[in-house]
Amino acid sequence: xxxxxxxxxxxxxxxxxxxxxxxxxxxxxxxxxxxxxxxxxxxxxxxxxxxxxxxxxxxxxxxxxxxxxxxxxxxxxxxxxxxxxxxxxxxxxxxxxxxxxxxxxxxxxxxxxxxxxxxxxxxxxxxxxxxxxxxxxxxxxxxxxxxxxxxxxxxxxxxxxxxxxxxxxxxxxxxxxxxxxxxxxxxxxxxxxxxxxxxxxxxxxxxxxxxxxxxxxxxxxxxxxxxxxxxxxxxxxxxxxxxxxxxxxxxxxxxxxxxxxxxxxxxxxxxxxxxxxxxxxxxxxxxxxxxxxxxxxxxxxxxxxxxxxxxxxxxxxxxxxxxxxx
Amino acid sequence: xxxxxxxxxxxxxxxxxxxxxxxxxxxxxxxxxxxxxxxxxxxxxxxxxxxxxxxxxxxxxxxxxxxxxxxxxxxxxxxxxxxxxxxxxxxxxxxxxxxxxxxxxxxxxxxxxxxxxxxxxxxxxxxxxxxxxxxxxxxxxxxxxxxxxxxxxxxxxxxxxxxxxxxxxxxxxxxxxxxxxxxxxxxxx
Numbered sequence: 001x002x003x004x005x006x007x008x009x010x011x012x013x014x015x016x017x018x019x020x021x022x023x024x025x026x027x028x029x030x031x032x033x034x035x036x037x038x039x040x041x042x043x044x045x046x047x048x049x050x051x052x053x054x055x056x057x058x059x060x061x062x063x064x065x066x067x068x069x070x071x072x073x074x075x076x077x078x079x080x081x082x083x084x085x086x087x088x089x090x091x092x093x094x095x096x097x098x099x100x101x102x103x104x105x106x107x108x109x110x111x112x113x114x115x116x117x118x119x120x121x122x123x124x125x126x127x128x129x130x131x132x133x134x135x136x137x138x139x140x141x142x143x144x145x146x147x148x149x150x151x152x153x154x155x156x157x158x159x160x161x162x163x164x165x166x167x168x169x170x171x172x173x174x175x176x177x178x179x180x181x182x183x184x185x186x187x188x189x190x191x192x193x194x195x196x197x198x199x200x201x202x203x204x205x206x207x208x209x210x211x212x213x214x215x216x217x218x219x220x221x222x223x224x225x226x227x228x229x230x231x232x233x234x235x236x237x238x239x240x241x242x243x244x245x246x247x248x249x250x251x252x253x254x255x256x257x258x259x260x261x262x263x264x265x266x267x268x269x270x271x272x273x274x275x276x277x278x279x280x281x282x283x284x285x286x287x288x289x290x291x292x293x294x295x296x297x298x299x300x301x302x303x304x305x306x307x308x309x310x311x312x313x314x315x316x317x318x319x320x321x322x323x324x325x326x
Numbered sequence: 327x328x329x330x331x332x333x334x335x336x337x338x339x340x341x342x343x344x345x346x347x348x349x350x351x352x353x354x355x356x357x358x359x360x361x362x363x364x365x366x367x368x369x370x371x372x373x374x375x376x377x378x379x380x381x382x383x384x385x386x387x388x389x390x391x392x393x394x395x396x397x398x399x400x401x402x403x404x405x406x407x408x409x410x411x412x413x414x415x416x417x418x419x420x421x422x423x424x425x426x427x428x429x430x431x432x433x434x435x436x437x438x439x440x441x442x443x444x445x446x447x448x449x450x451x452x453x454x455x456x457x458x459x460x461x462x463x464x465x466x467x468x469x470x471x472x473x474x475x476x477x478x479x480x481x482x483x484x485x486x487x488x489x490x491x492x493x494x495x496x497x498x499x500x501x502x503x504x505x506x507x508x509x510x511x512x513x514x515x
Contacts, residue, residue, distance in 0.1 A: 018419065025404065025420040034456040039407040067407075299407070304417030 004116040004125040005297055008136040008176035016179055020144050022296035023289070029066060030288065040069035043100040043302055048090070049128070050076040050106045055263055055287055056128050056138070060103045063294035069302070072097070087111060091120035099123045101302055109133035124301040132166045132227065138262055139172035141293040143180055145286050146217050149258050154181030159211050161187040161243055162221030162270050165194050166228070169262045170221055174202045185211050189243065191232040208243055212252045219260040220245050220271045236269060246272040250280060258282045339512070340496075344485060346506035349468065352484030353382065356466050357389040359482050364433050369461070371432045372400040375450055376421035379438040381501040382468060386437060401426040403436070408449035429458040435482075439497040441467040444478035469508055471495050489513075 002010055011019070029035055045064040049057055057073070064071045074094075076082065081090060087106075094102060101124045104112045109131030116125035129135040143153065150156050158177055164170045164186050177184050178201040185203040186193065197204055205211060212218070223239065233239045250259065250272075259271075259280045267273045276283060344352070364370050367390050374383025383400035391398045404421040412418070436450050447465060454460060466482035471489045485508070489495060493513035500506050 022420050025423060028423060032457060036456065037407045038452065039412065299420075300417050303407075303412045305414055 003301070004112075004127075005136050005301065006112050006116055006125065006127045007134050008139045008172035008179075009134075011136070011176065011179060013179050013181075016140070016143070016176060019140055019293065019296050019300060020147060022300060023140075023144050023293045026066075026295040026299070027289070027292040029295070030292065036066055036068060038068050039299060039303055040064070040067040043069045044072065044098055045069045045101045045103060045298065045302075046072045046074060046094050046097075046099040046123075047128075048074050048094070048102050048104045050081065050104075050111070051129070053105055053129070055290065056105065056135075059287070059290040060126075060128060060137075060294050062291045063298055066291070067295055067298055069100075069298065072099070087115065088118070088120055091115055091118075095121040095123075101126060101298065103128045105129045107131055126297060126301065129168050131168070132171075133168050134172045134175075135168040135262075136172045136176070137290070137294055137297055138169045139176040140297070141286060141290040142169075142173055142219065142260060142262070143176055143182075144293050145260065145282055145289050146182075146258070148289070149282065150216050150256070152181075153177065156182045156216040157185070157211070157214050158182050158217045158219065159185045159187055159208075159215040160219045160221065161208055161245070163192050163223045163232075164188045164197070164221065165192045165232070166224040167221045169219075173219065174200050178202065185215075187211065187243070189233055189239070208245075208249065212249060213254070215253060215257055217258050217260060218245065218253065219262070220265075222262070222264060223266055223269055240269055244268075244270050244272065245275050247274050247278075250275045250278065253280070260286060263287070340509045341511075342507055342509050343487060344469075344508035346500075349484070349506050349508070352468060353385050354389055356482045356484060357386050357393065360386070360435055360464070360466065361390065361393060363464070363481070367394045367398055369432050371425075371427050371429050371434050371460075372398070373403040373425070373434055373436055373450075374400055375436060375438045375446060376402055376404055377502060378497055378499050379436075381499050382439060383437040386466070399426045400437070403450055403453060405446060405449040405453050408453045410445060410449065425457060429454065429460045431459070431461050433462045433464060434460040435464045435466055437466045439468050439499075440495050441465070441470045441478075441480050441483075442473055442495075444474045444476035447478050448476050468497060469495055 047057055047060055061071050102121055103126045104115055105128040111130050112125050112127040127134055127136055147153055160170050160173060174184055185205055187205045187208050190206060193204060259275060261271055261283045265271055265276055267276060361367060372383045372387050374380035380402045387398045387400035402424045404423040406418050406420050434454060464481040467480045468484040469487050470480055470483045471487045473491060490513050494511045496509045496511055498505050498507045
């Protein structure tokens with residue numbers, strides 16, 4: 001298993017399936033009378049959020065707490081970052097506090113990578129969304145949700161529609177789902193497909209209507225107005241007509257197909273309110289699956305011994321216990 | 327000894343202490359002891375501890391079904407996340423978990439292959455506490471090899487097997503290993 005989770009592309013098929021299988025067990029915890037496991041007792045997880053987030057931060061916080069880890073929430077607003085503190089100094093502060101894992105969301109692509117490889121902190125780094133780059137735990141929870149509804153993802157057809165250019169969710173899914181054997185089609189207006197998309201392991205299309213009849217899952221992406229510094233499409237109305245999922249389009253999907261959205265939704269823009277609330281929609285389920293998947297990621301990255309020889313405490317403790325028991 | 331290739335391991339001298347018929351007899355006896363102690367199976371929930379405990383639990387459940395004339399299903403209790411040695415070893419994969427019935431107010435019988443330090447059972451007891459409040463918890467094991475590190479004892483034992491710490495007790499079951507048998511490996515035998 002890898003030490004950090006920075007990109008969905010770092011996961012081998014075995015790693016990804018291990019996360020999904022573990023998440024399956026974690027999901028059962030939610031239905032228990034006591035929704036808590038002692039597994040990560042004494043470990044500290046820092047949620048380092050430089051960008052606004054509702055569900056990802058809450059989801060990571062719930063996941064860490066259900067595993068009994070201590071959680072420190074840090075958001076850039078109201079912290080020394082607004083006084084001009086750098087990522088490095090923030091990371092050194094967290095290291096001094098003994099963070100075992102840092103869950104980081106940052107408006108710059110690559111910030112988690114920098115954090116993981118600059119040796120500022122010894123903890124595991126989990127990318128919770130960086131700029132327009134990646135959001136691997138979202139891709140894992142999407143894959144998990146699909147697997148629960150569709151079975152093994154091998155050969156399943158997934159259509160991802162909308163603002164691919166600004167979407168870290170689309171990037172992570174485009175890397176993870178082919179690893180698991182699914183066939184991904186990205187549908188977007190030409191202006192919203194990134195440069196170099198021809199080298200991704202996916203198909204692309206400019207027309208939503210072409211692939212609906214064969215899709216096993218349709219994932220609608222949010223139109224990220226806050227990142228749009230340009231006129232990417234003529235009008236919201238035209239975008240909605242051509243790339244929005246309305247009831248007529250939903251009815252053309254096969255009977256078993258599911259409708260997904262990573263949230264937050266622009267109802268009436270990329271997805272019609274009736275579709276979002278229909279029985280096909282698994283959008284609310286994606287949120288509850290998110291907690292299970294993040295528990296699985298935290299468990300797999302944090303529960304075992306660290307191979308890092310620099311961490312001498314653990315080794316010493318191990319010897320002590322074995323002597324005591326012999 | 328049924329299969330010489332499996333009987334000889336890398337460490338050399340393996341001694342068979344229970345063969346398939348011994349195991350079968352022990353499980354039948356344990357089944358009857360559980361039924362006798364609890365006056366039937368009405369309030370009993372059988373939970374095996376992965377991996378071999380689950381198979382033993384299934385075998386006991388089958389015998390119990392035959393005696394009680396109704397279908398009795400055994401569950402599986404994964405204790406990985408309650409272990410006290412998680413930090414000392416590489417990350418373990420979770421085993422699947424299945425609780426067949428509400429355990430509140432029931433008598434839970436935990437079933438495992440070997441009782442050794444008692445730490446697994448400690449973890450299982452902690453895990454049960456988060457799942458509900460059983461009226462009582464009993465423990466059935468195929469082999470008790472001694473060397474307890476915690477104040478834990480078994481209620482139903484297939485065979486008491488005094489061992490030295492240099493020896494390894496290996497339980498093989500048809501479901502996982504292709505044959506039934508209990509061997510002692512190593513030591514000065």
